[in-house]
Amino acid sequence: MDNQEFDADVVVIGGGMVGALLACALAKPKALKIGVSVQTKPLKIVLVDTERPQPFAADPDPVYDLRVSALSIASRRMLEAVDAWQGIESRRVCRYRDLSVWDGEAQGRTDFHAADIGAAELGYIVENRVIQLALWDQISALAGIECLCPATLESINTDSSGVTLSVAGATQRIVRARLVVGADGSRSAVREQAGIAVNRHRYDQHALVANVTTTLPQQHITWQRFVPTGPQAMLPLCGARASLVWYHNDGEINRLKALDEAAFITELSAAFPTELGDIESVQARASFPITKAHAEHYTAQRTALAGDAAHTVHPLAGQGVNIGLLDAAALAEVVLKAHHAGRDIGATQVLARYERWRRFDNSVMIEALDGIHRAFLPQPMWLRQLRSAGLNVVNRVSPVKRRVMHHAMGLSGDLPQLARL
Ligand SMILES: Cc1cc2nc3c(=O)[nH]c(=O)nc-3n(C[C@H](O)[C@H](O)[C@H](O)COP(=O)(O)OP(=O)(O)OC[C@H]3O[C@@H](n4cnc5c(N)ncnc54)[C@H](O)[C@@H]3O)c2cc1C
Known part of the structure; x- marks a missing residue:
């Protein structure tokens, strides 16, 4: 050599x-x-x-x-x-202009809008x-x-x-x-x-990530819902696509990963607002331990x-x-x-x-x-x-x-x- x-x-x-x-x-x-x-x-x-x-x-x-x-x-x-x-x-x-954060257990909610501080956008999903x-x-x-x-x-x-x-x-x-x-x-x-x-x-949490397609185009909003098992976020991608990040313990993440597409979509749909549009399909899923x-x-x-x-x-x-x-x-x-x-x-x-x-x-x-x-x-x-x-x-x-x-x-x-x- x-x-x-x-x-x-x-x-x-x-x-x-x-x-x-x-x-x-x-x-x-x-x-x-x-x-x-x-x-x-x-x-x-x-x-x-x-x-x-x-x-x-x-x-x-x-x-x-x-x-x-x-x-x-x-x-x-x-x-x-x-x-x-x-x-x-x-x-x-994909630029996002708004970020919506809410408490899945109670009434708390904060909506951040780039326009409130005279900015064109809050950030970018890449x-x-x-x-x-x-x-x-x-x-x-x-x-x-x-x-x-x-x-x-x-x-x-x-x-x-x-x-x-x-x-x-x-x-x-x-x-x-x-x-x-x-x-x-x-x-x-x-x-x-x-x-x-x-x-x-090492947190007692894993993150499940998946790319989804929705019936509506994304509206430049990042959605994030907090529940005691961990946050659930939908990040906008270009067109009618979004990136899901769902935190939970190891066992639950493995269960979600193993669900067939229709059952997985049903569970996701309950977590996010209707503005996102219906979730049409889910591409590959993967998970990462959180540390x-x-x-x-x-x-x-x-x-x-x-x-x-x-x-x-x-x-x-x-x-x-x-x-x-x-x-x-x-x-x-x-x-x-x-x-x-x-x-x-x-x-x-x-x-x-x-x-x-x-x-x-x-x-x-x-x-x-x-x-x-x-x-x-x-x-x-x-x-x-x-x-x-x-x-x-x-x-x-x-x-x-x-x-x-x-x-x-x-x-x-x-x-x-x-x-x-
Ligand atoms: C589920 C999840 C979601 C996330 N979302 C976000 C987010 O929205 N925004 C954000 O800011 N961060 C996010 N992060 C964190 C982000 O992904 C990491 O902070 C980022 O990837 C770290 O980049 P890095 O370049 O430091 O390391 P890495 O991306 O790990 O790159 C390391 C590089 O080193 C090379 N390498 C390793 N060992 C060797 C070696 N011995 N010899 C030669 N080359 C080597 C590898 O091939 C690799 O290319 C997220 C993380 C997770 C797990």
């Missing part, structure tokens, strides 16, 4: 949505409006992934992915800044594969990125001067760099090899973690990839600023700035989502009434509502430059 050797500045393990955005942002310093001086060489990036995203078979591809994400306005801005948004729009994206493909279009066009795929990380050796990685694929590769980033998902091999511990909690996890550190010697490698959140408010993309943008900003100041991009002080910036914000998000999950578990009557009153207060008190909306749109907090443009 041939051996190949690569010298780079940054090696990113994992070209999912987060790793791919990071690679693009590092290779496009102008997107961050960081001055490029004549003396500063552009960074050389190596991106490693075990598999390429499945291409779009036709235009439009008749097969809808089961994995979709609700992208925030901040995420759109970041994808736009690295020129990937156009690749999403040219494939498939298939994960579409986001990844649009970023990979940019990656193939950028001279500064070497993409090793299919290839899998085997080992990492770090010392104070650099990092050496062994990567296995059709050929064995040795990559030397100044910094390795683990964007390799919740079971991150980079995190494990760096010896970074994780605090993990919250947080790495104790985001950095180690010449190593940084981003996205699900650093944290996994309860998906009930669709925040996982949105906060992962913010990690990628913040890390790119910290690294590029250090590079243009002539500093060592893998130095502990440089990486510490990234960890301080992102870890606290992400802890707040993880706990807030956990709090929402707990609030809807079976509760005594007085707590249920309080919860319902809370939803109604948010619905009526404009400043509170605006604040919640800005937060959900990713427009609050210490945003990286890429999300501010």
Whole structure:
């Protein structure tokens, strides 16, 4: 077997949505409006992934992915800044203008409308594969990125001067760099090899996801009903399609998965409002266990973690990839600023700035989502009434509502430059 050797500045393990955005942002310093001086060489990036995203078979591809994400306005801005948004729009994206949240046990309800805060939309539902493909279009066009795929990380050796990685694929590769980033998902091999511990909690919940067709076209509304067994959401897709996410315990999710189509539709139909239209058919179903996890550190010697490698959140408010993309943008900003100041991009002080910036914000998000999950578990009557009153207060008190909306749109907090443009 041939051996190949690569010298780079940054090696990113994992070209999912987060790793791919990071690679693009590092290779496009102008997107961050960081001055490029004549003396500063552009960074050389190596991106490693075990598999390429499945291409779009036709235009439009008749097969809808089961994995979709609700992208925030901040995420759109970041994808736009690295020129990937156009690749999403040219494939498939569904804007949503309204979000309806109600308590399935009591009278509480909140309706969020983009128009209430003078916005055109609250967010976008996009298939994960579409986001990844649009970023990979940019990656193939950028001279500064070497993409090793299919290839899998085997080992990492770090010392104070650099990092050496062994990567296995059709050929064995040795990559030397100044910094390795683990964007390799919740079971991150980079995190494990760096010896970074994780605090993990497995919820007694699984998420069943399915794509459905409806008799009416979607009205740009995301529906979310909370019941004690977990939320039930219907996210709009293009045309008369929607993506169902239904949380329950393992046994019930297996029962729902095994139902024939007609029986499954009957159970779904009872949960959602008539505005959605009748559910006509259900395509493939799949389920995922629900976990919250947080790495104790985001950095180690010449190593940084981003996205699900650093944290996994309860998906009930669709925040996982949105906060992962913010990690990628913040890390790119910290690294590029250090590079243009002539500093060592893998130095502990440089990486510490990234960890301080992102870890606290992400802890707040993880706990807030956990709090929402707990609030809807079976509760005594007085707590249920309080919860319902809370939803109604948010619905009526404009400043509170605006604040919640800005937060959900990713427009609050210490945003990286890429999300501010
Ligand atoms: C049911 C459900 C619904 C969700 N809905 C939303 C939502 O609406 N909005 C939202 O923001 N988030 C949502 N999320 C969360 C979101 O899907 C994740 O946060 C997101 O996919 C994480 O992206 P990532 O790039 O960090 O990791 P991943 O998507 O896991 O990508 C990791 C990449 O690393 C590669 N890789 C892994 N190991 C190696 C290795 N050893 N060598 C080389 N390559 C490797 C993999 O092939 C992959 O491409 C949801 C999650 C679930 C379970």
